[in-house]
Amino acid sequence: MILTIVNTKGGVGKSTLAVNIAIARALQGKKVWLVDGDKQGSSQTAILIRSEADVQPGIACSHYPDGPVLRTQVLQQKDNYDDVIIECGGRDSTAMRAALTLTDYALVPFVPGSFEAWAMEDVVKMLQEARSIREPFPAFSILNRADVNPRSKDNQEMVAAMSEYADEIPVLDHLLHMRKAFANAAGSGRSVVELKLKPHEKPAKEELEKLISIVFKY
Numbered sequence: 001m002i003l004t005i006v007n008t009k010g011g012v013g014k015s016t017l018a019v020n021i022a023i024a025r026a027l028q029g030k031k032v033w034l035v036d037g038d039k040q041g042s043s044q045t046a047i048l049i050r051s052e053a054d055v056q057p058g059i060a061c062s063h064y065p066d067g068p069v070l071r072t073q074v075l076q077q078k079d080n081y082d083d084v085i086i087e088c089g090g091r092d093s094t095a096m097r098a099a100l101t102l103t104d105y106a107l108v109p110f111v112p113g114s115f116e117a118w119a120m121e122d123v124v125k126m127l128q129e130a131r132s133i134r135e136p137f138p139a140f141s142i143l144n145r146a147d148v149n150p151r152s153k154d155n156q157e158m159v160a161a162m163s164e165y166a167d168e169i170p171v172l173d174h175l176l177h178m179r180k181a182f183a184n185a186a187g188s189g190r191s192v193v194e195l196k197l198k199p200h201e202k203p204a205k206e207e208l209e210k211l212i213s214i215v216f217k218y
């Protein structure tokens, strides 16, 4: 399956999720290829850190910020893998458009904040564009870096705001809370599922595993 983690907005957790999911799937025995379509190449850097530390399993990773190159390479190589996980973003990114022409599933992370909803309009436009030239494919958004305070209404309000786009991108009935373990893991080229987590950090692993089971069962 080709999974694309996408949002034109920066800082929503695209790289964090791409790295965490790719490694977790590899640990489930899947042949995984992580494709970094973002100019910054953060996912690729994370995987480089992993390979320099010689952490197993190694993850195949390529950096294709150019849309036509990404499209050609993914078409050529996808059948060698169980999972191709593409990270892309940026307003005028050709890589993002290319990924959306190929993907089986688009996952759109968003974070609490009043400006997030605006960025979603760009993503919706890109999805509509892709869907007009190919067979339909599922796209779901997910609240990331959700407030851990159970009394806070921020999460509910954000999910409600995103429901405006539910026709194109329904919000997943699952979320990932703000947990340092996600950030620490991805930054060092690891997934939370392979780290020795302190008891209070364990929910990070459960949240990631549940997300993976939702996405790959689709």
Ligand SMILES: Nc1ncnc2c1ncn2[C@@H]1O[C@H](COP(=O)(O)OP(=O)(O)OP(=O)(O)O)[C@@H](O)[C@H]1O
Residues within 6 Å of the ligand: 009, 010, 011, 012, 013, 014, 015, 016, 017, 038, 040, 042, 089, 144, 145, 146, 176, 177, 178, 179, 180, 181, 182, 183, 184
């Ligand atoms: N669930 C989470 N809990 C805690 N920190 C998180 C979580 N998700 C992401 N972060 C942190 O938020 C910041 C942004 O995440 P990330 O770099 O993955 O976003 P991005 O969408 O790839 O951004 P960019 O567009 O700049 O590449 C990072 O510092 C990351 O460590």
Ligand SMILES: [Mg+2]
Residues within 6 Å of the ligand: 014, 015, 016, 038, 040, 042, 043
């Ligand atoms: Mg990134």
